[in-house]
Amino acid sequence: MSVHEFRVKVGPVAFRICSAWKRPIDQLADLYRDYPTPEIPDYSVRLEARSPFRRFIRPSITLGGDYMLPDAAPLPLAQGLLAAEMAMNLQVALGWRRHLLLHASAVEKDGKALIMTGASGSGKSTLAAMLGHKGWRFMGDEFVLIDLVNGEAAPFPRMISLKNEAIGAMQASALDGRFGPLMIGTPKGDIRHLVPARDAIAQIAVSATPALLLFPSFGYEPAVREIGASEVFMRLTQASTNYVALGEAGFTTLTRFIKTVPARAIDYRDGIEAAALVNQLWDELA
């Protein structure tokens, strides 16, 4: 069986990806062309044909890899990039034990990190993408990796995954941005990938000190609320995929994070309001 293969290192995580088709591999190789190539991968990801026929007729991708979900739905070949990205994220979510993993986005300025977390639709990914093109360094929009020894945040700046309205907004503001193919009607809506700005890739191995934690909510009058430490703790245990597995190290890392990093909830209706709130809180607290 002919197999097409690609290797890439995103932050500290090294992947090898094989595919029954050439196209997704070519797309990955193009979008990730400035990223380092690892020798020994941490995780293997496989884009396999659902059946021998479905390699050629209405090609359908089954996600595979070192870690798999039993009931992952197959995707059409046209959504191959999304398939690869989902499978790569899954390896990290289920496998990574070298940091405390937070499902969050992050940007950096002056060696300090702004971390944003919240439910899907809160806008944390779009905010990070936007700030990443407005003077901040983009560190990631899926996972933030907190060091178990020194509490520093390591970047995981994979492709930025823009959804629905965010696609148009970023195409208008990131004029020099490099975009992947537009994928319409995926299980997550319309998706288009954006390559992180040059500084994000150049400093892919550079950690930052967590300085501010925000819980954004999109669609409400601008507001800022304080959040108690115990609520932050509860929310972050839910936002972490490996907190329980890390045991005592996870608890120590998370409690130190909460004691040292100020946290606020912010409401906003558009990017301009959000940027104003972020800058104001950053000047006050970080």
Added chain:
Amino acid sequence: MLLVEALRDPASTASLDADGWAALLSMARAEQLIGTLARRLTGLLIPDAVERILDEARVNAEYQRRSALWEADCARRALAGYSGKVVLMKGAAYAAEGLKASEGRHIGDLDIMVARADLPQVEAALLAAGWDWVKEDAYDDAYYRDHMHELPPLIHKERDRMIDVHHTILPLTARPKPDAAGMLADAVMLENGFYVFSPTDMVMHSAAHLFADGELDGGLRNLWDIHCLLMEFNDDSFWSALKSRAEHHQLSHAIYCATRLAHQLYGTEIPKDWRNRHRQDKWYIMRLTARDDWGRGTCKFIRLVFYIRSHWLRMPPLMLLRHLWVKWRKG
């Protein structure tokens, strides 16, 4: 096969290049032996990138050991009012007793065994303590209760962890009829209060599970358990005790298969007259080692043959036909 070689002789990994390591790690993850591999390779000079992956596997194995013992303890507390023996099986038992087989081992569901007559009482106590039936249909539920060696699986509502409550070690429809009451009678209490099978019965259960029941999925891991148990229990009287216990449980075939294949794959020391190779051994080995460099299952046809065989072993032909008919109609 790369993985078998690395487990058998960890120093053999010295010759691996980057692609070799990638293949070994994917195979080990696919067979859920990465934690075991990490333990075997401890102290050897290996590339930094691999060491980081193995450290991760060690952290994860420790987490699984901790949560398996916690889950066993939850079951014990739920069954505090039950006066019979509650015997831990497989991974949780190895961990509770601190056996070599538990080092780095992947542990999934909790398996326990109680007397068959006490099942209603045990099931009621677990339901009262927060376990619930995994959604099953009426046919599956009745099938479990009439023909299987365990209750339909229960899952804890809050902790999301499964428990399998056994009353013997093979389906009631299988040809061998092990002496479940004898296994319970011989089960021993550890210092920490958990019951586990006697050494010969522990090997018996593992071998029966592998060679008289399933389709050899996860076979390399089960065979590694058997390898570790045999190495740890190996003393002058063990082998003759194992032989007569196997005859008593009607499991001689499974025991000879298990010990012979452990010897052939992992180099387990077994008595000379237990080592005679059989014609079917190569098919077992082909099935057990059917993984490629990306961790994918290979040898589709052999897998299918063993799948059919597993059903053949599990029930008599007419019953199998009826079972397949019902399953087929349900789609």
